[in-house]
Amino acid sequence: MIQKPKGTYDLMPEETRKYRALENQLIKLLEIYGYGEIRTPIFEYSQVFHRESELSDMVLKETYNFKDKGNRDLTLRPEGTAGVIRSYVEQKLYADGGITKLYYLGPNFRYERPQKGRYRQFYQFGIEAIGAKSPSLDAEVIGLSYKIISSLGLKQVVVKINTLGDIESRLNYNKILRDYFIPHKEDLCENCQTRIDVNPMRILDCKIDGEKPVVKKAPKPMHHLTAEASKYFSDVLKYLDAMDVIYEIDDALVRGLDYYGHTVFEIEANIKGFGAQNILGGGGHYEKLVSEFGGPDVSGVGIAFGMERLMQAIEAENVEMPKDKPFDFYVLYFDEATKLAALTILSELRDLGYKGDIDHLDRKFATQLKSALKNNPNYLIIIGEEELNSNLYTLKNVKTEEQKTVDFDELVKKLGKKR
Numbered sequence: 001m002i003q004k005p006k007g008t009y010d011l012m013p014e015e016t017r018k019y020r021a022l023e024n025q026l027i028k029l030l031e032i033y034g035y036g037e038i039r040t041p042i043f044e045y046s047q048v049f050h051r052e053s054e055l056s057d058m059v060l061k062e063t064y065n066f067k068d069k070g071n072r073d074l075t076l077r078p079e080g081t082a083g084v085i086r087s088y089v090e091q092k093l094y095a096d097g098g099i100t101k102l103y104y105l106g107p108n109f110r111y112e113r114p115q116k117g118r119y120r121q122f123y124q125f126g127i128e129a130i131g132a133k134s135p136s137l138d139a140e141v142i143g144l145s146y147k148i149i150s151s152l153g154l155k156q157v158v159v160k161i162n163t164l165g166d167i168e169s170r171l172n173y174n175k176i177l178r179d180y181f182i183p184h185k186e187d188l189c190e191n192c193q194t195r196i197d198v199n200p201m202r203i204l205d206c207k208i209d210g211e212k213p214v215v216k217k218a219p220k221p222m223h224h225l226t227a228e229a230s231k232y233f234s235d236v237l238k239y240l241d242a243m244d245v246i247y248e249i250d251d252a253l254v255r256g257l258d259y260y261g262h263t264v265f266e267i268e269a270n271i272k273g274f275g276a277q278n279i280l281g282g283g284g285h286y287e288k289l290v291s292e293f294g295g296p297d298v299s300g301v302g303i304a305f306g307m308e309r310l311m312q313a314i315e316a317e318n319v320e321m322p323k324d325k326p327f328d329f330y331v332l333y334f335d336e337a338t339k340l341a342a343l344t345i346l347s348e349l350r351d352l353g354y355k356g357d358i359d360h361l362d363r364k365f366a367t368q369l370k371s372a373l374k375n376n377p378n379y380l381i382i383i384g385e386e387e388l389n390s391n392l393y394t395l396k397n398v399k400t401e402e403q404k405t406v407d408f409d410e411l412v413k414k415l416g417k418k419r
C-alpha cells in the first residue's frame with residue numbers, strides 16, 4: 001500500500017465541506033472589504049523566495065526546491081506574499097498609484113518537522129493591501145483580521161500587535177540588541193549565536209530560545225522608536241480604536257521574516273488544550289518588499305492565516321459549522337424496465353435542483369432500501385410495475401413512514417423547496 005507523504009493529509013468529504021464553508025465565509029467578508037482574489041503559481045522561480053536580502057531560516061532550509069527539464073531552479077511556494085508581490089510588480093498593478101487589495105487561498109509547502117498544527121503541505125489564506133504607507137491601512141488589515149475571528153465566533157482568540165519602527169529605529173535598536181546579547185552568547189542556540197551579528201531581532205521569536213529569561217528580558221523595539229515611528233504607531237492605535245477593534249499590545253512580538261517594519265501582528269489562540277502551534281495567523285507592514293521585486297518604493301501590509309489551525313480553533317471552541325444538506329430522495333426500482341423509469345425521474349428531479357441518488361448495482365429491492373436508508377433521505381421514490389404503467393410514483397416519507405401514490409407535480413410539491 002502506498003501511503004501519503006509525511007506531513008500531508010487527506011481531507012474526506014465531510015471535513016472538506018467544513019473547509020469549503022469556512023472559505024466561503026471568509027471570502028464573503030473579504031469581498032465586503034474590497035479585496036479581489038489573486039491566484040499565483042504554486043511554484044515560482046527560486047529567486048522569488050530565495051532573495052539576496054532574505055535571511056530567514058524558513059526560506060533557506062525549509063523549501064522544496066527542484067530543477068525542471070530546462071534546468072531552471074524552481075521552488076514550491078512556502079508562503080503567499082512573495083508570489084503576490086512578484087505578480088503585483090510584473091502586472092504593474094501599481095500603475096494607477098492607488099491601493100491594490102488582494103486575497104489568496106491555497107496550499108503552501110515547507111519541509112518542517114510535522115506535528116499537530118504543522119504540516120509539510122498546509123493551506124493558507126491571506127490578504128495583501130499594497131501601495132501605501134498608511135497607518136489607517138495597517139489598522140484596516142488588523143481590523144479585518146479581528147473581524148475574521150469574531151465573525152467566526154472565536155472567543156478565545158486574540159489579536160496581538162506591536163511595532164518594529166522605521167528603518168532608522170530598527171538600525172538603532174538592532175545595535176542595542178546586539179550589545180545586549182553579546183555577553184550572553186553562550187546562553188543562545190547555535191542559530192541565534194549567528195543571528196546576533198546578522199539579525200538580532202529574530203532571536204526574540206526563536207523557537208528554541210524565545211522563552212529563555214535572557215531573551216525575555218531583552219530590550220524591546222517599542223522603547224527605541226524615532227519620533228516619526230512612534231507617531232505612526234500611535235496613529236495605528238487611534239484608527240483601531242475608531243474601528244472598535246479589540247487588540248492587545250505585545251511589546252515582545254516580532255515576525256520571523258526580515259522584510260517587516262512598523263506594524264506587526266499575530267492572531268493567537270488561547271484555547272485550553274489547543275497545543276503548541278497556537279498562532280493562527282501573522283502579518284505586518286512591509287516597506288522594501290515591492291521595490292526588492294523591481295517595483296516602485298511603496299509599502300504594503302498583509303496577513304496570512306493557516307486554514308488548518310483556524311479549523312482546529314473552530315472545533316476546539318465548538319463553533320457550529322453548516323452541515324451538509326440531507327438527500328431529498330432516493331429512487332428504488334425492481335428490474336431493468338423500472339430502472340429506466342427510475343433514471344428518468346432521478347435525472348428530472350436533479351435538473352430541478354433536488355438532491356437524490358439511485359443504487360447502480362442492480363441489487364435486490366431490500367438491499368437497495370437498506371443502503372438508501374443509510375444516506376438518510378427525506379423521501380423514497382419507489383417505481384414498480386404498477387407505477388410504470390400508470391405514470392405515478394410511490395412516495396414514502398422516511399420519517400413519518402407515510403406512503404402515497406402521486407403524479408409528478410404532486411411529487412415535486414411534496415419534496416418541498418428546491419435547492
Ligand code: AMP
Nearest residue numbers: 117118119122279280281282305306309
Ligand atoms: P507564516 O507565513 O510563517 O507567518 O505563517 C502564517 C500562518 O500560517 C501561521 O500562523 C500558521 O497558522 C500557518 N502555518 C505556517 N506554517 C505552517 C505549517 N507548516 N503547517 C500548518 N500551518 C502553518
